[in-house]
Amino acid sequence: MRIARFGDTYAAAYTFGAALMDDNWQSDRPPVAQAVSGASGAFDYYGSNNYPIMPVTANKKFAITGTSSADLEDSLITLRAATIATDRSKLWWLDRDDSTKYWSWAKCTRLRAVDTYKEKGRWVKLVDIDFYMPEGIWYGETQNTENDSISIGGAYTGDATIAVTNSGNISALVYITLQPANVGMIQAAARVKTGATAVSQWNFTGGVSDGTYLVVDARTYICTNASADAYSGLAVGDATLIDATDVDQVAWLWIPTGSYDLYIKVEGDTGGSTESVTYTIYWWHTYVF
Numbered sequence: 001m002r003i004a005r006f007g008d009t010y011a012a013a014y015t016f017g018a019a020l021m022d023d024n025w026q027s028d029r030p031p032v033a034q035a036v037s038g039a040s041g042a043f044d045y046y047g048s049n050n051y052p053i054m055p056v057t058a059n060k061k062f063a064i065t066g067t068s069s070a071d072l073e074d075s076l077i078t079l080r081a082a083t084i085a086t087d088r089s090k091l092w093w094l095d096r097d098d099s100t101k102y103w104s105w106a107k108c109t110r111l112r113a114v115d116t117y118k119e120k121g122r123w124v125k126l127v128d129i130d131f132y133m134p135e136g137i138w139y140g141e142t143q144n145t146e147n148d149s150i151s152i153g154g155a156y157t158g159d160a161t162i163a164v165t166n167s168g169n170i171s172a173l174v175y176i177t178l179q180p181a182n183v184g185m186i187q188a189a190a191r192v193k194t195g196a197t198a199v200s201q202w203n204f205t206g207g208v209s210d211g212t213y214l215v216v217d218a219r220t221y222i223c224t225n226a227s228a229d230a231y232s233g234l235a236v237g238d239a240t241l242i243d244a245t246d247v248d249q250v251a252w253l254w255i256p257t258g259s260y261d262l263y264i265k266v267e268g269d270t271g272g273s274t275e276s277v278t279y280t281i282y283w284w285h286t287y288v289f
Contacts, residue, residue, distance in 0.1 A: 003060045004094035006083055006108070006131075010101055010141065013092055014082035020126065022061040027136060029054050053170075053288055056104070056133040058091065065122050072123040076113060083129055084111040091131050093138065093289075101141040102287060106131040137170065140285035152183055152268040152275035157241075159265040160279065164192070164255050168286040171254040173218040174262070175282040180210055183268040183275035188214060189241040191263045192255055199260065200253050203240045206233035207269075218252035241265050255283060 003023050007013025029051035033042040064079060066072030091106035110130040117124055144165075150158040166172040178188055185208040191201035204223075208214045212226035216234065223234045237247040242265055255262070266277045 002094055003058060003091065003131075004101075005092040006106070007089055007092075009090075010092050010103075013090070014079070016060055017062045017064055019063040019065065019124075020061070022059075024059040024061075025056065026058075027054065027056045053136045056136045058106070058131045058133065060129045060131070061126070063124050063126050065124050067122060069116075069123055072116070072125055076125060076127075079127065080111060083108040091133065102138040102289075103141065104133045104138045105135055106133045136288070138287040138289060140168065140287075144283050144285070145280065146262075147278065147280040149181070149276045149278045150264065150266055151273075152266070152271045152277065154271045156269070156271040157265065157267045158277065159263065162262045162264070162281065163259065164262045164281070164283070165259045166255040166257055166283065166285055168284075169257055170286050170288050171251075171256050172283045172286040173251065174253040174255060175217040175219055176215075176253070176264070177280045178208065178214040178264075178266065179212070179278045180208055180266075180268065181274075181276050181278065182210060182272075183270055183277070184209055185214065185266055185277055186269050187241050187267040188277075189239070189265045190216070190253055191239070191242055191244075192253060192260050193263060194260050198239070198244065198247050199256060200249050200251065201237060201239055201242070201247055202252055203235045203238035203242070204230075204233050205235070205240075206230060216252065218254060221252065241267060 005013035005015050032046060032051060033044045035042050064075045066075050088105055088107050090103040093102045108129060109132045112128040114126040114128050146162050150160045152158045176190055187205050189203045192199045202216060204214060206225060208225055215224045223231050236252050237249045239246050264279055268275055
């Protein structure tokens, strides 16, 4: 795999040159330990388990070329604007099949123009770039999306079960929006499960007005109701509306590697043939390399 581009989309991202290319990665998992007073050695808080995923640093070396020294300087200005002079963006990784793509949030932390020389009528400048990826994880190129509506019905409640798959090698965090139509939503719940066994879940209690959105984003820990913070209504691991067993969890909602069911249940303040809640679910296949 190689560091290929940097930008919000693969098609529009800055493309790194292939001449004199060299990619280097560094990913550390430093021990979390404390010296034991009066004894040799240290106490390892994680025991036999692996340490948490840590940020990744990447180094990219390649050559930019130009037909003249002025052309070469223009290319360097373009490179600078697309990397060290821009905000956080997506660092794109191209697999060896030259087709499969992954991305990670990154910032360019260093740009160094190493050397300039002329070869076979072209001007060449060697560049050396560092990137910092704070999450230390990678995402598949395409975002997964599921959306439909749930009828409230005469019992004031409605539900839906959606088949979801995470093809990555670590759990994928889930973003959900719920929008009631012709009804006020007073409670909602989401649960990732396999059979009758819950993996992760949340329960939200609070009035969500007709036409507004409830947003619960496990990726960024954002919970809003009609664009206003609504953390007080969110109970992570709670199964009140689902009427099932609570889950002891820290992250809000995730899909482990493999195929699961995502169950959503909503409760309205009225029920009938026109009352419904539209849901949209987003997640990415998620990887550690």
